Amino acid sequence: MLRLPRLRFLIPDSARQAAAMAAEGGPTTMLVAGGTDLYPNLKRRQFATDTLVGLTHLRELHEVRGEASSGFEVGACVTLSAASRHHELHAGYAEAAGLVSSPPLRNAGTIGGNLCVDTRCNYYNQTQEWRQAAGYCLKKDGDICLVAPSSPRCWAVSSSDTAPMAIALGATVVLAGTDQERELPVSALYRDDGIDYLAKQAWEVITALRLPPADGLRTAYVKLRRRGSIDFPIAGCAVALRMEGDLVESARVVLSAVASHPLEVHAADQLLTGARLDDETIAAAAEAAAKPAKPLDNADLDYFWRKRMVRVVVEEALRKAAAR
Amino acid sequence: MADLKVVGQPLPKADAAAKVIGAAVYADDIVLPRMLHSKLLRSPHPHARILSVDASAARRIPGVKGVLTGQDLPIRFGILPVSQDERALESEKVRYVGDPVAAVAAVDEETAAAAAEAIRVEYEVLEPVLSIEDALRQPGDERIHASRSLPANLHRLQSYEFGDLAAGWARAAHVREDLFFFQGNTHLPMEQHSAVGQWVDGRLTVWSSTQVVHYVHRALSKVLELPMNKIRVIGAAHGGGFGGKTDPFAHEIVVAKLAMVTGRPVKCTLTREEVFYAHRGRHPVLMWVKTGVDEEGRITAMHFRSALDGGAYGSYGAASVFYTGTLQTVTYDIPAYKFEGCRVFTNKPPCGPKRGHGTPQPRFALELHLEKLAEEIGMDAVELKRRNFMQPFTRAVNWLRVTSCGLEECAEKVLAASGYRTRERRPGRGQGFAISAYMSGAGTAIYWNGMPHSEVQLKLDRTGVTAYCGAMDIGQGSDAVIAQIVAEELGIQAADVRLVTADTDSTPIDLGSYSSRVTFMAGNAALEAARKMRALLDAAVDARAGVPFLEACELAETKWGALSTAGSYTPPRIGGPFKGSGVGPSPAYSYSAAVVDVDADARTGIVRVNKVWIAHDIGRAINPLLVIGQIEGSVYMALGEALMEEQTFRRQLGLHKWPSMLEYKSPTFVDTPEIESFLVETVDPEGPYGAKEAGQGPLLPVIPALNLAVHDALGVWIDETPVTPEKVLKALKDGRVGPKMFPAVPWPEPIIVEPPARDDMRVGAELEAAFPSA
Ligand SMILES: Cc1cc2nc3c(=O)[nH]c(=O)nc-3n(C[C@H](O)[C@H](O)[C@H](O)COP(=O)(O)OP(=O)(O)OC[C@H]3O[C@@H](n4cnc5c(N)ncnc54)[C@H](O)[C@@H]3O)c2cc1C
């Protein structure tokens, strides 16, 4: 079978110490939580890593604190299974967590790991032997993009299911650095780049996700994938609405798997705000949301089709959220 | 046979408990003292000459105990005598990405992998041939197999005419032609291939995850130049084959050779990616079919052409070509039939047998074609098909002999249960109906020999009875069937029959778990052996009733010493008097019919399967639980092929697009709809207790039925597999998605075959005596 490279596994006493260990180790040291994303990637030699800093043994990262009225703080190592079953979290967030991969992977995968999940591409998520046969690409070991050869950048796809929902909710993450903690909106956690997709320092540890109070927010996440389980999203839409009667008071629409970062579509938000949520508005918002989506030929199914489907998932997510 | 006690019981598989509690020892579970791990180095190029192989750096790595290159294993092998075209390690040229060129044995997997990586191979890259069309043209650089006599990259070329075609066409009131394409796909067993080799005192033992220990035994003997009695092949607990473990493989030969070279046991387990390269899966097939019907919709003549994309080696391909042509005539009654088939080599992993071997493709084509024909002439498609159903006890125009045949009953069962005839007609909702037939074991062995196809020995002493059977239980439950047959005859419980199976040292010959042959052939052998043993037991107790079994055993041993009996089965000659008649005959055919119900969304193109009704003529269900397991597994596999599975390659690179279980899409439990199965028992005259096959036939009708359901829902034709959402949308725009032309093939003059009398049921010597002398 494919084997992991030989690794040193460090067990820090705190998130702060984890950050310090990661910072000291430099680029060949990585943080690991459930490992459901990282271990397969390491088996395929996607990172030149010799040291891992474990996080899941840190008790404080497993807590869910707060309540619906004031907002929850969800520890970064809370598993996706636990988050999906938590009845008081925003329905759309629990829904997104419950739609990640498959039951066994959700039992191991964490919400923090899900926010940091590597971007994906059919030319990249392959074994070393395959990539050697295909010719290496920009994201690892090569100097061109095999999907868009004339492009100077990597277009690997942001594939987190929960990140768009966290952004739609206006959630923040708590980051532990080597000597300080800081809070960052999830929307500021990402960069539009398939390689350098996170805007935090590599060693900074996400310790928690802070979700806003329930406060009348209606949320939904709709995920498109080939099969009913296991698959990463090939298009997804997270919606957070606040309604005033049958008018939309505020709206946030964020897409997954159509760009190298979770794609916020403010044009759709603006269109929805103040409008009556009827078929026409929904169609117009979906149209606006689909416009900036730019799927490429590096994920499952035809990219023209995926682009067409963005509208469908946005409409469905809006209807679902409004009905909650 | 009304008083059957064990046969007909839905008993669990013989190895169910061992598998559930984790006691079953799969090949990869085997750990022997001082065992080494092996890794194959495979070609990164689809087509290239090997200029040099330098393994010196690998040999220097600490922990590396053995390195093999092509020079060490020069003898060619292959599953069919006509296609001895593979080498365990190539030394001259590579023919697909993944073709093995070198192998190492080291103290652990990491060292083995590092050593394989350290081997330097210099290649001269050649232009790859990646499609059927390319393979029919003169190659840019050179042919994939230079020594072949056929032009370009043609591997096989067949042409036959059965019956009076001219008269058939003349009689036809309507004639229609269609083109279809069936995409290639792979078996995807849960267990990767794995083998362990051990060499002790001039004797070789190989444990392998294989479907046929006998074929591995033969290949090892040939390539390693060892007599058969110095080699023992044992089938380890099995995690699924579906035809993908029916060839001998490079890794099996490599672990044996490395064990001989190093003097230590050696294991090789393929990675999932390597399983995609080992392949031998479903051939991509391009098909053209032309059928004439009379005013009543009865078929007057049919002409069928197929072109198979074979991949880099022969494998079972010579048989696969025939299978795309032969079984048409046992499903529908075709009075005049012309078949032209070819197989080409391409620089892709070799195709071979996958569940249904060569027949799902034509079945798909034919069921859609007849539906189109019915629509064109304004006739109900079910009625048209029905008028042409093959009837029991009929000899087909190409000499295949149909005995029991429950086609009518199967069709009626699913049509009634699904409410097909009164189904709701609205856009987006549809049902499709299709039928099929399949063989209960091939009537002819794949290599010429006079031995029985299956033998079973029973040993009986004071401890009870043990059955020795060469067949490998690959998860289908064949061991349970053998045990049930023996138990039935001896009047004991199935759980009281001990089994020793798939071990070339201790079990007699069996041609393996493929071709849907085990229940029929090994079952008949077990029946014979058990009846002989029963007679001995009866004699031992002087025909007294009520003697407890173990007591009877002791009496028997006291009387005669330890007892053994044997039974065997050889199918009679069934094929007609012509070259190539060996592929297609079977002592009995199973029949199936299915209705698939779908929602097909015109906006997204997404197809959801609501339910599948399937009826299968099993002859007799020796174990209905296992039969239904096979039916449900077949439906699941068929839906995967119909909706999502495709083994496709990057252009130019010839590289498998996604050799992983995440990106090669195959349905999960949640994608699998409710399946309602009906067993039709026609009690075949030759099957054990009347039983026929269940492992492959039920897959066949489901794929066309799915396409027809999408047609029913949206009015579009998708004349290829799989039906993906993009294709549905494209078909909604263009009316049809599918191939546009059949390439020019240099068909030979057809072999003209006189058809038999329709009621001629003779077999064996009687039949041969009646052949017109050449
Ligand atoms: C077959 C399969 C299917 C999958 N399907 C999906 C899917 O549908 N949707 C989806 O979103 N994901 C999917 N995944 C990816 C993965 O399972 C999830 O994203 C999961 O949530 C990752 O969490 P983890 O704890 O396992 O992360 P890990 O693998 O431990 O880490 C992932 C990344 O995050 C970093 N990291 C982890 N925790 C922290 C932290 N607290 N602070 C800072 N950095 C951290 C790691 O350094 C690493 O770079 C799938 C994976 C597989 C193997």
Ligand code: SF4
């Ligand atoms: S988008 Fe281009 S650069 Fe990025 S991973 Fe894919 S092929 Fe490589």
